[in-house]
Amino acid sequence: MSKRDVGPAEATYDARSRPRDGRSELRLWLLRLIVLASVVLAYNYVIWRWLESVNWSAWWIAVPLVVAESYSVIDVTLFGLTMWRARTRSAPPQPAPDATVDVFIATYNEPVELVSVTAAAAKRIRWPHETWILDDGDRPEMRAAAEELGVGYITRGREWSDRPRHAKAGNINNALMETTGEFLLILDADMIPRPEILDHTLGYFRDPEVALVQTPQVFSNVATGDPLGSQAPLFYGPIQEGKDGWNAAFFCGSNAVLRREALMQLGIVGYVREVEAAVARTLRDAFRIVRRAQRRAPAGSAAAVALAETATALLHARQALGNGEPLAEVTYSLQRRVDAAAAGVVFHDLRAIQADLAAIAGLPAGPEPRPEGGPAGDSAAGSPLGPAVGAAGPVAFDPDEVLASLATRDLSPLNALEAVQLALRAVDIDRDDEAQAVMPLATISVTEDMATSMRMHGLGWRSVFHKELLADGLAPEDLSTALTQRLRWAQGTMQVFLRENPLFSRGMTAAQRLMYFSTMWSYLSGFATIVYLAAPVIFLVFGVLPVDSWAPEFFWHFLPFFIVNQLLFLVAARGLPTWRGQQYSLALFPVWIRACVSAFGNVVFRLPLDFAVTPKTKQAPTGVPWRKLRWQLIAAVVLVIAVVVGIIRVVVLQDEFVGTVVNVVWVAYDLLMLSVLVGAVRYRGYVPDETVAAGGGEAR
Incomplete structure (x- = not known):
């Protein structure tokens, strides 16, 4: 039955309805006021930069800097638009009593013991359902474990043996053809569901237009301070709530319920x-x-x-x-x-x-020609048309x-x-x-989630973000694995951006297009970060100033924008810790650049993508992944050298004191952001008696 076949009497719940909460409404209007102030001040600053303060004599650094600042202003605008309709949902109604559910646990090479723990927890989900282990590794020991647990086991058939497998998306697509549940709860192998997960989410599907309910991904093995930036409270909170307000909350691969x-x-x-x-x-x-x-x-x-x-x-x-x-x-x-x-x-x-034959027949008879070269039939072999089918059959x-x-x-x-x-x-x-x-x-990408929900929205379906911890996951416990995970996320997002740019996708509203675009846009920050790192170095070492303005005028335009922008993040986060996420957003600039370049090569030139499944268990110590951090180390060394050279220039030349101080502060900020990697390198894994962190993580 199509969602359009459901009559008004059956639509007992409307996912578009908003609760009447005076306190929430007041907070939302305060947030909107700050968004307006932030956007106005941002454009006031960047317009002034373009029109009055670009040092055209040093255009080779001045123009990249103002372009990077323009990128950041657009980023702020998109974030403000996201927050404009941030919504906090009330509890959904009771689910339809006859709703049938299949619980999918996708696995490839995760340890059988880990998958078994997740499957056992899935069996304990209170709502009647069928639990299935989708084993893309086709392992006999996994099949045996599934039989022992009393859950279903699905693996690929022979029809996949010489065809593209499409990773996790192909695994789930294969299982869809072998199951019948009206709804699907999709879980990663390390996401342990809580018994109430379906009771608290299925009610949203009383609205016949709802196709997806996404819940947060929170990890139980994260140490205090979140040294690897695994948690993402800003994304699995205000950002997804903001997207939800525009009907653009999207599928994140796990902890989600979808309508078949x-x-x-x-x-x-x-x-x-x-x-x-x-x-x-x-x-x-x-x-x-x-x-x-x-x-x-x-x-x-x-x-x-x-x-x-x-x-x-x-x-x-x-x-x-x-x-x-x-x-x-x-x-x-x-x-x-x-x-x-x-x-x-x-x-x-x-x-x-x-006509030719008739003309020939009317000619006077002549001597009968003597056959040469064998029977007349042999001449057919030399026909210029050749045989219709080759000796070996059709090719x-x-x-x-x-x-x-x-x-x-x-x-x-x-x-x-x-x-x-x-x-x-x-x-x-x-x-x-x-x-x-x-x-x-x-x-179309190594991550199946965003493109799937984008297509759903393009067909007119609705999505819901339900902000409640309903599954406990396992985060990477070493820096190398965490970097692999971030790279895969970014590569998948950029593949979608290049193959199905949301700005040109059919069916979605303008706001939905911008909500998806804002997530993709954020992964371009690596290129802007290079400019932000290079600009103060160039001034401190060579004395080249990309900004052609005297200090008071610059501060008059920049400081109000900077302060209000930070206030916007504080109010939007509502007390959630976001500093760790901001640090990793800058510190992982080589990862974002590599993701953009490799995705471009894959989509445009069909080059193979450097893709790896994120390990779900603690890896054996292999030392510090210096090779993966080489660009951050080079940047840090260059920044420190630039500060030393800049101070020497001030002492010797007695010039540009204010400019040097500003750029030294700028370098100190960059080093503070990069310093997050020091704790990440020293991190040796989660100790169970530590307090679980709630903060950090990059925004998706």
């Missing part, structure tokens, strides 16, 4: 769009083939007429496809017109042959590759028509390059 109907609709729509794209490519290349062949056809000939008719038919088909006409009707009509055009050429040739080919190749060659009129006919019949309706024709979860 919405996922299957995604799969079907995706299948149709893939086939439409294949047909569009075929029509485009076929048209190019025909146009090239037209240049070779004699004017007024039957071939020229047939090619003109075929070109017209292809144009009409492309227009019909663009107008959204049914795909089957478009292709069927086109095939009939192309076949008719080709038949016309053949008919004309047969009539010509018939398999990729229609897209063959057609694209033919589109750049000049073919005879008859060969051109035949190529078009073959191409139209070879469109891969069954998607033989995939194990499944229908893929509900998005497979």
Whole structure:
């Protein structure tokens, strides 16, 4: 049943409703006031920088700096927009009593003991459900553990053996075809659910338009101070609440409940769009083939007429496809017109042959020619047409590759028509390059979550962020693993940005587009950080000032913006610790840059992506990952040297005292942000009797 088939009487809950809480409303209006002040002051500063304070004589550093500042201003604007409709939800109604649920525990190579703990906890979930272990490693010991626990076990079938596997998305897509629950609770192997997780989330689905309920991901093995920045209280709090206000809270891969109907609709729509794209490519290349062949056809000939008719038919088909006409009707009509055009050429040739034979029959009889070179039938072997099928049988080919190749060659009129006919019949309706024709979860990146929810929103479904701790996870316990995890998140996000940019995705509202874009935009910060690190160094070492302004004027524009911006974060966080997240946002600039570059290479140039599954257990000590930290170390050393050189310049030259002080403070701030890695390097893992931290983590 479609969400649009549900009548008003059944819609007992509306996820768009907002609780009437005077205190919450007052806090929201205060937050909006600060957002307005922050945005106004930000643009006041950056406009002044562009128009009045760029040192054009040193444009090579002045322009990158003001561009980086403009990036930060846009970032502040997007954050303010996110916070504008931040919502705190009241408890949902009771779930529908007949709601059926499948609990999916996705695993690849995690220890059997760890997965078993999660599966045992999933069995204890109070709401009636079926628990399934989705073992992408196809391990006999995992199957045996599932049987012992009394839970279901699903692994890939043989149809996946020579096809793309699509990591976790493919694992879940495979399981979707083997289960029947109306709703799905998706858990990572290390996310231990609490018994009430379904009781507290299924009620949102009383609204027939809700497709996703996401809950926070909080980790139980994080030491005091959160040295690796694993927790993300700002994201799994104000940011997701802000996105929720715009109906843009998105799927984060685990601790989420999804509606099967919405996922299957995604799969079907995706299948149709893939086939439409294949047909569009075929029509485009076929048209190019025909146009090239037209240049070779004699004017007024039957071939020229047939090619003109075929070109017209292809144009009409492309227009019909663009107008959204049914795909089957478009292709069927086109095939009939192309076949008719080709038949016309053949008919004309047969009539010509018939006329020639009649003329030959009217000639006077001559001496009967003596056969040479064997039986007359032997001459057929030398026919320029050649055999229809080779001795080894028909040869398999990729229609897209063959057609694209033919589109750049000049073919005879008859060969051109035949190529078009073959191409139209070879469109891969069954998607033989995939194990499944229908893929509900998005497979366009190494992280399946964001793209899936983005497509849901594009189809008109709603999402909910439920801010309650309902599952306890395990965070990385060493810096190397944490860096691997951050890289994978960033790579997946940037793949989605490059393949399905939300600003141009169909179906979403303008606010939803900006909510997704703001998350993707944040991973570009690595490039701005390089400029923020380089600018004070260049001044302290070489005396080159990128800002052409005297100090009081600069401070008059900059300080109000900086202070109000910090106030915005404090009010938005509502007391949550966010400093650790801010430190890691700057300190991991090489990770963000590497993610952007590698994702670009993968999407644009099809280069393999350096991808690794995040280990879910504590790794054996391997020493400090100096290689992964080399750029931060280089930056820190250069910053310290720059301070020393700057102080020497002031003492010796007795010049630029104020500028030196400002830039030394700037360097000190950068070093303070980078210093978070000192504690991360020294961290040796969680000790169970430590107090669990609640803060830190980067915003997604």
